[in-house]
Amino acid sequence: MDANLIRNFSIIAHIDHGKSTLADRLLEFTGALSAREMQDQVLDQMDLEKERGITIKAQAVRLMYKAKDEQIYQLNLIDTPGHVDFTYEVSRSLAACEGALLVVDAAQGIEAQTLANVYLALEHDLEIVPVINKIDLPSAEPEKVRKEIEDVIGLDASDAVLASAKSGIGIEAVLEAIVAKVPPPKGLEEAPLKALIFDSLYDSYKGVIIYVRVMDGRIKPGMKIKMMATEKIFEVTEVGYFRPTMTKIDELTAGQVGFVVAAIKNVKDTRVGDTVTDAQNPTPEPLPGYKQVTPMVYCGLYPIDSADYDDLRDALDKLRLNDASLIFEPETSVALGFGFRCGFLGLLHMEVIQERLEREFDLALITTAPNVIYKVYKTNGEMVDVDNPSKLPVVQEIDRIEEPYVKATVIVPNDFVGAIMELSQEKRGVFKNMNYLDEKRVMIIYELPLSEIIFDYFDHLKSRTKGYASLDYELIGYQASKLVKLDIMLNAEPVDALAIIVHRDKAQHRGRILCEKLKEIIPRQMFEIPIQASIGTKVIARETVKAMRKNVLAKCYGGDISRKRKLLEKQKEGKKRMKQVGSVEIPQEAFMAVLKVD
Amino acid sequence: MHIPFCVQKCLYCDFPSYPLAHLAASYIEALARETELYRELKVGITSVYIGGGTPTCLTLDELERLLAMLHRSFDIVKDAEFTVEANPGTVTAEKLKVLLRGGVNRLSFGVQALQEELLTKLGRLHGVKDVYTSYTLAREAGFANINLDLMSGLPEQTPDQWRETLGKAIDLQPEHISAYSLKVEEGTPFAEQERAGTLLLPDEDTNASMFVSTAHMLTAAGYKHYEISNYAKPGCQSLHNLRYWHNESYIGIGASAWTYWEGCRRGNKADVERYIEDMYLGRSVVAEQERPDTGQAMAETMMLGLRLIAGVNRVEFRNRYAVDILDIYQAQIEKMQKLNLLEVSDQAVRLTNKGLLLGNEVFAEFV
Numbered sequence: 001m002d003a004n005l006i007r008n009f010s011i012i013a014h015i016d017h018g019k020s021t022l023a024d025r026l027l028e029f030t031g032a033l034s035a036r037e038m039q040d041q042v043l044d045q046m047d048l049e050k051e052r053g054i055t056i057k058a059q060a061v062r063l064m065y066k067a068k069d070e071q072i073y074q075l076n077l078i079d080t081p082g083h084v085d086f087t088y089e090v091s092r093s094l095a096a097c098e099g100a101l102l103v104v105d106a107a108q109g110i111e112a113q114t115l116a117n118v119y120l121a122l123e124h125d126l127e128i129v130p131v132i133n134k135i136d137l138p139s140a141e142p143e144k145v146r147k148e149i150e151d152v153i154g155l156d157a158s159d160a161v162l163a164s165a166k167s168g169i170g171i172e173a174v175l176e177a178i179v180a181k182v183p184p185p186k187g188l189e190e191a192p193l194k195a196l197i198f199d200s201l202y203d204s205y206k207g208v209i210i211y212v213r214v215m216d217g218r219i220k221p222g223m224k225i226k227m228m229a230t231e232k233i234f235e236v237t238e239v240g241y242f243r244p245t246m247t248k249i250d251e252l253t254a255g256q257v258g259f260v261v262a263a264i265k266n267v268k269d270t271r272v273g274d275t276v277t278d279a280q281n282p283t284p285e286p287l288p289g290y291k292q293v294t295p296m297v298y299c300g301l302y303p304i305d306s307a308d309y310d311d312l313r314d315a316l317d318k319l320r321l322n323d324a325s326l327i328f329e330p331e332t333s334v335a336l337g338f339g340f341r342c343g344f345l346g347l348l349h350m351e352v353i354q355e356r357l358e359r360e361f362d363l364a365l366i367t368t369a370p371n372v373i374y375k376v377y378k379t380n381g382e383m384v385d386v387d388n389p390s391k392l393p394v395v396q397e398i399d400r401i402e403e404p405y406v407k408a409t410v411i412v413p414n415d416f417v418g419a420i421m422e423l424s425q426e427k428r429g430v431f432k433n434m435n436y437l438d439e440k441r442v443m444i445i446y447e448l449p450l451s452e453i454i455f456d457y458f459d460h461l462k463s464r465t466k467g468y469a470s471l472d473y474e475l476i477g478y479q480a481s482k483l484v485k486l487d488i489m490l491n492a493e494p495v496d497a498l499a500i501i502v503h504r505d506k507a508q509h510r511g512r513i514l515c516e517k518l519k520e521i522i523p524r525q526m527f528e529i530p531i532q533a534s535i536g537t538k539v540i541a542r543e544t545v546k547a548m549r550k551n552v553l554a555k556c557y558g559g560d561i562s563r564k565r566k567l568l569e570k571q572k573e574g575k576k577r578m579k580q581v582g583s584v585e586i587p588q589e590a591f592m593a594v595l596k597v598d
Numbered sequence: 599m600h601i602p603f604c605v606q607k608c609l610y611c612d613f614p615s616y617p618l619a620h621l622a623a624s625y626i627e628a629l630a631r632e633t634e635l636y637r638e639l640k641v642g643i644t645s646v647y648i649g650g651g652t653p654t655c656l657t658l659d660e661l662e663r664l665l666a667m668l669h670r671s672f673d674i675v676k677d678a679e680f681t682v683e684a685n686p687g688t689v690t691a692e693k694l695k696v697l698l699r700g701g702v703n704r705l706s707f708g709v710q711a712l713q714e715e716l717l718t719k720l721g722r723l724h725g726v727k728d729v730y731t732s733y734t735l736a737r738e739a740g741f742a743n744i745n746l747d748l749m750s751g752l753p754e755q756t757p758d759q760w761r762e763t764l765g766k767a768i769d770l771q772p773e774h775i776s777a778y779s780l781k782v783e784e785g786t787p788f789a790e791q792e793r794a795g796t797l798l799l800p801d802e803d804t805n806a807s808m809f810v811s812t813a814h815m816l817t818a819a820g821y822k823h824y825e826i827s828n829y830a831k832p833g834c835q836s837l838h839n840l841r842y843w844h845n846e847s848y849i850g851i852g853a854s855a856w857t858y859w860e861g862c863r864r865g866n867k868a869d870v871e872r873y874i875e876d877m878y879l880g881r882s883v884v885a886e887q888e889r890p891d892t893g894q895a896m897a898e899t900m901m902l903g904l905r906l907i908a909g910v911n912r913v914e915f916r917n918r919y920a921v922d923i924l925d926i927y928q929a930q931i932e933k934m935q936k937l938n939l940l941e942v943s944d945q946a947v948r949l950t951n952k953g954l955l956l957g958n959e960v961f962a963e964f965v
Contacts, residue, residue: 524802526937526959549806552957554778554827556905558842559600559856562863562888565901568958568965575962 003189003255007182008076008213009129010093012118013103014111014470018133022103022165022174023061023077027244029171030063030075060096060199060211060257062241067179075178076241076257078198091120092272096198096213096257099127099182101174102149106132106140106162109148109441111470112411118153128153129177130160136167144438152437185215185255193217193225193278195252195260196287200270202321206238208264212276213257215287220251224279225262228286232269233279234262267321295327295343296404296475297350297454298387300368300497301357302339304579304588308363309338315361316340319353326353331388335495335581336366341388344370347454366579368497369594372450375402375478390496392485395536401501402478404450407432408457409472414442416465423460427452428481428503448473449481451501455595486511486540488518489532493582500594510594512541517593522586524548529584599629599646599668600852601653602870605688609721609791612783614854614868615651621870625853626660628877632851633671643672645679645838646701652708654684658696665700674701679837681706681745684736687728694739704836705736706745706776712763716752721787733770743834745774750808752780753788754798760808761815768819773834777812778827779805806955826905826954843906845899853883862889892919896926900964904940904957909948923947930963 013019063075078093094100100121104110121128130149132142142162149157161177163170199211212219219225223236240248241258252258264270275286303312313330320326326349328342344350350370357363374386377399386392392401408429410420414436421431421444429446436442448457453473461469486507488498498518502510511533518531522545529545556564578585603622604615646668656664668674681704682697689705697705709729711717717725724732736744746767750760767775782788782797791797800808813823821829825843828836841848850857854868864887867873876883890898896919903910915923924931924942931947934940939953939960953960 526939526956546803548956548959549802550779550809550955551959552779552826552955553961554781556842556902557839558848558850558858559854559865561842561856561858561898561902562865562886565894565898565965568901568962571958572962572965 003187003253004184005071006074006076006185006255007099007178008078008097008185008255008257009099009101009178009182010078010097010121010126011101011103012114012121012128013101013133014105014108014114017103017105017108017111017114018165019079019103022101022131022133022163022171023079025165025168025171026063026075026077026175027061029175030065059244060242060259061244062247062257063243065175065179068176069179073179074256075175078257091124092198094121094124094126096196097124097126098185099129099178101129101131101178102153102155103131103133104145104149106135106142106145107137109145110152110411110437112409112443112472113470115152115409115411116472116474118155127182128155129174129181130155130157131170131174131177132160132162134164134166135162136164136169148437148441152443187214187216187254189216189218189254191216191254192281192283193219193223193276194283194287195219195276197227197270197272197274197276200267200272200321202267202318206261206263208267208270208321210260210262210264210270210276211257212252212260214252214254216254216283217278218251218253219260219276225260225276226279226282227270227274228277228282229271229274230269232264234264234269236260236262272324294475295325295345296372296450297344297346297370298341298373299344299350299370300331300333300336300339300366300388301328301342301354302333302336302366302368302497302579304364304366304577306337311361312340312357312363312365315357315363316342318361319356323353325349333368333390333497335497336368336579339366343387347458364577364588366497366588366591368591369500370454371501372404372454374483374501376400377402386501389485389499389501392501395484400480401483402480403483405447405476405479406450406453406473407476408446408448408453410444410446410461410469411437412442412444412465412469413440416468417442417444419464420444420461420469423457423464424448427455427457447476449479449503450475484535486514487534488514489530489534490518490522490584490586491527491529491582492532493584495581495586497591498594507535508540511535514594515541515543518590519543519545521590521593522584525585527583599648599664600850600855601648601651601656601664602853603655604650604652604685605655606721606723609719609787610780610782612786613651614870616870621874622656622660624874624878625870626656626663628874629664629852630667631877632883633667636671636849639672641673642675643678644675645681645841646672646674647681647683647838648702649681649683649706651683652685652688653682654688654693658692661693661696662700665697665702669701679704679743681836681838683708684732685722685724686732687724689732689735691735691739694736694741698740703741704743704745705741706747706774707732707736709746709767710749711752711755711759712766713759716755716759719753720749730770733772743774744772745776745836746770746772747776747778749778749780750812751800751805753791755800757800757804757808757811761811764812764815768815768821774828774830774836775816775821776828777816779809809955824907826957840906843902845895845902861895862887864888895919896921897964900927901961904947904949904960904964907948907954909946911946913945927964934960934963 011019059079061077065073065075067073078096102118132145135142146157146160149155161170161173194216195212195214197210197212201209203209219239221236224233225236226233238248238261239252240246277283303309316328325345328340331341332338354367376384376386378397379399412420424446427448429448432447433445461471482504483501484504484507486500486502487494515531515533525548528547531543532539533541553564578587602615607615680702682702683706685708712726714726748763782792788797816829817823823829824835847858853870853873854866856865864884866883867885873883912923938950939956941950
């Protein structure tokens with residue numbers, strides 16, 4: 001294949017700005033799928049992705065397009081996630097491309113995450129092709145958005161494509177723009193193989209399937225390949241591309257994107273970001289690769305039934321095959337028994353993993369409230385990373401505690417500037433900057449503790465701005481804060497899995513609300529259950545769950561027996577989904593209650 | 599035997615019931631056909647219960663046919679307990695005479711409450727006055743065994759109102775009182791109101807105290823508390839219902855009626871039109887059935903028997919299942935004893951007073 005006829009591109013867009021629909025239209029237009037095969041949002045394959053309307057895993061698909069110059073081009077679309085949690089995956093995808101479509105909603109304008117992803121693309125030296133989407137909406141203001149792209153990002157948007165993916169307007173123009181503006185890949189077919197692994201997938205029949213972008217050389221079945229970081233050698237059994245179904249071909253050559261199967265059993269042997277080369281004729285230098293990803297949010301995951309511990313470990317192992325950003329290690333909790341402390345890119349990532357464990361592996365889980373990693377400097381000069389509030393050293397040993405801070409960028413209509421400032425102050429934010437994007441939209445920058453963002457900053461941001469605000473954030477480092485550990489006791493027993501680390505000025509309030517919330521969540525039991533919140537030995541709030549007084553079926557006659565028996569069996573099942581801590585039965589959601597307080 | 603017709607459905611009722619209409623005649627014909635199936639049965643019937651719905655909303659003719667078919671197909675023993683459910687306001691002297699002549703010797707009135715405002719909220723058609731009129735008619739006709747159904751835990755019902763209901767019921771001196779606590783069932787208008795937050799039910803503690811005052815007042819008035827929701831004057835316990843609680847066999851006839859016969863439980867189709875059609879076409883009317891194995895049968899014996907104040911008789915349990923109740927349910931019984939919900943005597947395993955209020959917690963251990 002003549003590399004001059006290849007275009008590798010991604011699509012950058014804010015959630016709901018129409019990325020998936022545009023991808024579907026491109027597939028449809030180029031005949032990668034017949035209309036009959038067409039299912040909405042083909043690229044979002046996981047059920048979860050479709051339900052939530054988000055993209056989690058990068059996907060790659062090849063389109064063959066006969067352009068107006070009568071040439072047939074091979075267009076490789078590498079899909080990217082749009083959520084801030086998955087910035088890392090975006091970066092991976094972008095490294096495999098020469099260009100990116102920047103899709104902006106004609107009615108909404110640029111959002112914070114779009115901005116962040118565009119900057120990422122520019123860092124990778126990608127050619128950006130602006131597409132103004134949804135131009136047929138009554139509220140569309142394409143000219144305003146065009147100006148915004150120019151003013152805010154500094155891109156020339158004079159030839160931005162005007163499109164409506166939903167109505168099929170401008171699809172051909174998008175394809176022509178890709179051909180005209182995205183540069184063809186540079187690379188030498190005759191040089192030793194050098195290919196970037198930008199994703200991997202575990203298949204129970206084929207083993208690990210790696211997604212590669214071939215930079216130099218060629219890769220074909222029978223060839224021995226070497227993973228440069230792990231130094232493992234495998235024999236290639238299959239190469240191909242996605243259309244979007246897996247399609248086998250003879251070889252992948254410089255500039256192309258596709259998959260490689262090589263009987264790889266262990267996903268640890270294929271690090272995403274690693275360089276694949278020819279074992280017999282290796283390239284001297286690997287590609288730069290990716291930064292190791294650092295989880296920002298941690299929580300405990302425990303099986304409700306301790307017998308499921310091994311299943312949970314196996315399930316986490318399997319998920320990790322496709323998600324290098326998930327990290328976990330075993331931990332024990334007095335209350336919850338054996339489980340895992342898991343690190344995630346963010347809250348959405350955490351929820352996605354949790355839901356996949358429950359749905360795909362049918363596990364009943366308890367998730368503890370998420371927290372950040374604290375750096376605790378002890379009086380003896382030692383520094384410890386604390387990823388679990390119950391592991392915080394005793395007060396006497398602590399010199400100071402530092403917590404991660406982020407630079408948060410919020411884009412919002414100017415009516416809500418006051419609301420954003422008020423919220424950010426409440427959340428211990430420090431104002432940094434404010435810019436008008438146009439006469440109506442404002443970009444505000446704050447420095448905030450990450451813990452406040454994962455607590456409820458985003459929920460409030462959305463509710464206080466009627467959903468208009470968009471948020472992006474990046475870690476900027478650690479700062480000392482006056483933090484304390486808030487313990488929760490049920491029936492006079494401390495429950496380690498309910499402990500949280502909180503700013504001293506907020507502890508009283510948080511403790512009171514948490515006790516109230518737990519009172520609502522914990523059902524009445526055979527005896528009265530006191531709920532107490534304390535700092536050290538000082539109780540700062542208390543509530544009581546009264547003892548159950550009455551629970552009995554009033555009637556049970558001849559026609560009721562089977563039904564009532566089944567009802568009782570169901571109640572019993574419901575109880576099994578609760579966690580017995582000491583003598584108290586605690587519902588799953590109690591451990592997340594801390595997130596649900598206002 | 600189930601008569602699934604009512605003049606109007608109450609707001610809390612999840613029983614299959616239909617407005618009385620043209621269906622009644624063909625339904626009774628279907629009942630006759632199902633009854634006919636038992637013609638060859640060689641077993642004496644010791645109790646009959648015609649429930650609803652509202653059996654007494656049928657016409658004189660229909661009632662006569664109903665009773666005749668039962669006597670034609672079944673060997674109903676002399677002195678069998680024979681109950682018909684009635685709603686206040688639906689009985690007349692003529693109907694009562696027909697019932698008595700047909701062997702009915704017990705009436706069960708759905709009184710529910712004795713305050714007009716509460717009856718209205720329940721969607722009942724009768725008023726307080728109808729209760730007295732119907733009750734007097736029944737006594738005058740010669741019924742010597744009458745039950746009144748009462749309900750506590752009603753929307754906006756106060757404990758005082760409940761005690762007033764109990765007091766007025768006691769004044770009537772029925773032989774039997776069933777005092778139920780309202781349970782909001784799925785699919786009823788009450789369930790919708792509850793979701794909408796417009797159903798103001800007494801809280802758990804108030805319900806519990808109503809349960810306790812029921813036991814106090816009725817016991818003091820000479821009624822024996824013999825089942826979680828049932829009270830009777832000496833010798834007047836419902837023999838028919840005791841069969842259910844002793845987990846004994848019974849035959850059910852009609853739409854949605856259940857049968858427990860020769861170890862098999864089966865439920866008829868609930869849809870009246872389907873029931874009629876299938877019966878006419880000679881098809882099976884059974885909608886679901888199961889044959890409990892010994893383990894499940896024992897569990898059901900516990901779930902039902904523990905409803906009785908006397909509890910589950912240890913000797914009878916051993917005779918029936920050839921195991922000692924304390925062996926087979928050792929763990930469950932000990933756990934419940936520790937919580938002071940169950941007690942064990944030489945004769946029986948039974949709920950404690952505390953256990954009566956928390957029966958589900960105990961039953962769930964056994965199922």
